[in-house]
Amino acid sequence: MTNENRELLKKGIEEFNLVADEKTLDRFKTYRELLAQWNQKMNLTGIDDEKGTYIKHFLDSLSAVTGGYIKDEMSIIDVGTGAGFPGIPLKVCLENTKVTLLDSLNKRINFLQEVCTQLNLENVEFIHGRAEDFGKNPEYREKYDIATARAVAGLPILMEFCVPFIKKGGYFVCLKGPNANLELEESKKAMTTLGIEFVEKIDVKLPETDLNHNILVFKKISETPSKYPRKAGKPAKSPIK
Template sequence: MSLENIEILKKGLASYGLNPKDEMIDRFVKYREILVEYNKVMNLTAITEEREVFIKHFLDSASIFEKNYIQSGQKIIDVGTGAGFPGIPFKICNPNIELTLLDSLNKRINFLREVCQSIGFNDVEYVHARAEDGAQNKNYREKFDIATARAVANLPVLLELCIPFVKKGGLFICLKGPNAKKEIEDAKNAIKILGVELLEILDVKLPDEELHHNILVFKKLENTDKKYPRKAGTPNRKPL
């Protein structure tokens, strides 16, 4: 563990208005250790070097805290969470959110459970399902204040997969790369059909990185028609 890398993580978190106490930092360090260990036997991430994980996974995920969208007590679902980004960093930054992690691969669910329990989170819910199926389950449909996703699919597909989880008036927070503006253009039809509006495009500035990232924040204006999301695989094959 490099003190220089810890300092980068602390400064980055502080720049988003967070108070990076020892417990928060310890949780991120432990998370990275488990990620690297599991990554030896399953494909979770191409990024394993400490500095890179801290910046490109942890700070990138936590950057939404620069704004006040995430509040204590909110129910948040991370759709297609993979290695746990951004959901677990959200929970580390604010342990008082109610977090649900959804993924289609059971071995990833096992990894996520190991991470959360190892860093002291015993109140996280894990859903082993495809997003299309999870969003049609009455236990999860329109039950969340916020749905989030990172690097899962193109925006028209993501909107169809994620918006059905969100309550009317709730938010979809989407972490995107440099092509976000083009994806918004491509998603105009999906935005209209699914009854959402784009509230904000946030530019993410990461330490020592030239990569340009964006966070898109959408607000759900009306309840989702029962036919969305369509059955598994259809949103990818035929985006709205």
């Protein structure tokens, strides 16, 4: 880790009002190294230079705390976590959270377990499976304070994947790109159907990039009807619109 990149990461973390002590920075350094190493054998990310990883993965993931909906000691499920974003960066900075990482690819789960072992992160659960199946499982359904996703699916589909996991009064915090407003328009029916209401859209500024990122926040106001999520493949084929 170059001193310049370490400083960039430290400043970025502190701008989100999080603590960037040496231990935290070292953990991110190790995470970046593991990501680069594993990325050679499996496709985890298209961004593997140090600076790009710090800004576009780590700081972007941590931006989810903006607005104060995600706090330490909460239970968080990261749906379709991929290489661990945003779940692992959040866990590194909010050590007392209970984080569940869900992904459908077993190779990625192996990577995530290795990262959490190397970083000495405790209270992390790994689920190899699909959101459509686990969202119906009583052990996981409506059990979390927060569901989050930084996934590529359209918003109505993501809502059906994520909202069943959230307890009433909890939040869905979704990291989105420049099409957030259009996706919100398309999600009105899904919001009503699944039992959430829109709280706010937060624009995120990341250092040294002009990427236009937003965080969309929704509050769970009523229980999700038991028919949701529908069977695997159905939400993507025919989103609630």
